[in-house]
Amino acid sequence: MSATTIPDYGTLGERAAAGLKPRALSDEQKVAKAKEAFLAGMTADMATYLESCIHCGMCAEACHFYIATGEAKYTPIFKVEPLKKVYRRELAPLRAFNRFVSRDITVQDLEDWKELAYDSCTQCGRCSLLCPMGIHIQSMIQVVRNGLAAAGMAPAELQAVSDEQKDKGSILGAGADKLREVVERVRAKGIEVPLDKDKADVLVLSSALDFLKDESVLAATAKVMNKLGVSWTIRSDGFESANFGALSGDVQAQKRISKRVIDAAMAAGAKKVIVAECGHAYPVLRWEAATLYGKTLPFEILSVAEYLGQELKAGRLKVKKAGNGASHVTFHDPCKLGRMGGSFDESRDVLRALGVKLTEMESHGRTNLCCGGGGGVAMLKSALPLRQKAFELKREEVERTGAPTVVTACNTCMQNLEAGKAWLNWDKDIVNLVQLVSDNLA
Ligand code: SF4
Ligand code: SF4
Structure with a gap:
């Protein structure tokens, strides 16, 4: 069985960040641009979400960054606080009153929320799934990212690659x-x-x-x-x-x-x-x-x-029994493919056709725990300690399956699992699904 190792995203990110052309904006311009982006991204659904939070805290228990650290600041709904402040002062039914009793956002708020919107959110969507009010938290965190990027405050690693790819x-x-x-x-x-x-x-x-x-x-x-x-x-x-x-x-x-x-x-x-x-x-x-x-x-x-x-x-893809050590695997559901795309069965059907023994992790499928590297987090040097803590949760789940091989279908998950393997001197094989199929075509 051939596994694919892809480059360490942290190293790639650091290299990219060195080439970033900085945005020259005053503090006032940063705040104005962030607010403009917040308001442009604010849908009617989001206004309803912000009004309906019952502060139950259940989203905290869903987020791997909160679970791994126990730090209140990693509570998912707290990550949208700047957006909420702007909503209250600009759009909420009581906005005129709110302007008297609350202050506007500042550049310091934006600085403080950078870690929360980028380093501690992989956009995995687990919080949104488990919120009893159906609040789509990760889409609001994305709007916070949009505001920070508009203010020229996105992490250099991501902005530099974004600029290069755009241009x-x-x-x-x-x-x-x-x-x-x-x-x-x-x-x-x-x-x-x-x-x-x-x-x-x-x-x-x-x-x-x-x-x-x-x-x-x-x-x-x-x-x-x-x-x-x-x-x-x-x-x-x-x-x-x-x-x-x-x-x-x-x-x-x-x-x-x-x-x-x-x-x-x-x-x-x-x-x-x-x-x-x-x-x-x-x-x-x-x-x-x-x-x-x-x-x-x-x-x-x-x-x-x-x-x-x-x-x-459809009977068009034919595979044989997988050999070379892939006889017992666990499958890591990529969050964006599974939780957001609803694709759980296809990968498992393929694994079954390959004749492997599949042992599921405790949180597999819809409630699968993120590996901690998605959403650009794996590129961020500043996020490394947090990412390593969150990865420990995934490692423990994999260990409990007893499977020597982890299969996944996302290059970021692959890279993060490979990075975890290197940090921990972990004895697991990490394999991507298309490679496993390609190695075992009938
Ligand atoms: S789980 Fe939903 S309702 Fe509860 S605090 Fe989080 S966002 Fe608010
Ligand atoms: S989307 Fe995932 S990483 Fe982001 S706050 Fe929600 S649970 Fe945490």
Whole structure:
């Protein structure tokens, strides 16, 4: 069995941060821009959420950062406090009164909330699932990120990559040229990659975050697609799954980055877009891209894991019993694929077809505990101690299964599990689903 190790995101983030062009804004401008973004992102649903919180504290018990530390500041609903303050003074029914009894937000508030909106939120959505009032907390935390990014206060690691991706289409220097180089390496292994086909039924996305290390994930995906015999392509003008605009909170960047993929899919006449194993990329394209684009998208968007599950069910994907040590596994549900995308069964169906023994973690499926690295957190140097504490919860759950192998379907989860393995000298194999399938095609 071949496992894929991808580069340490913390190192990549640090390298990227060094190249950030700082925003020159006065404190007044920062506050004004943050408020403008808060108000632009504030939906009627969010106003209802802010009015309906009963302060029960149950969201705290849902958040891996609170569970791991016990610190009250990591209570999810507290992470939206600046947004709540602006809502109360600008939009709430009692706003005129609220302006007398509460002060406006300050730059210091924004500084103080930076850690809460970025370092201590992986956008995993577990708090929203467990809130008895149905408050969608993580979408409000995203609006706090939007405000901070508008004020030029997003973490340098995320903003630098977001700027690069928006302006050049590359991530950490890896763009279309790097894709072509990686495609040639895959072809040298005897695996055909239909790059830049004019027309194809399926557009497959990849990620520089995978091929900065090597070509193995692209090779595995290509091998599976070729075996399925579908008309597919990967396009150098829109191949990147990751969206650092979404991670940094830069709405304009997010929009432009999503548009590249949409344009590539439309140019190819694709009926399906398969998102690489990249957690946040999936909800960003599936749930948010059409809204930002302003139109219904004329193609279906699926994650690789969903696609594999569907092809298996349809009888087109055939696999044999997995060997080489993958006989007993546990599956880590990527939060954005599972909790947000509702895709739990497809990955498990594939694992069953591979004949492995699957032992579930205590919090698997809808209530799965995040590994602690998503939402851009793995890129942030400042978040490392907190991320390591949160990872301990995941490690304990994996240990209790007794499985020697952890399978997942997200490159950020892969990287975070690999990082955890290195920190703890952990004896687990970490394997991605598409690689496992590719190694065991019948
Ligand atoms: S769980 Fe929901 S209602 Fe309870 S404190 Fe958190 S956001 Fe408020
Ligand atoms: S989305 Fe996840 S990480 Fe963020 S506050 Fe909620 S539970 Fe915590």
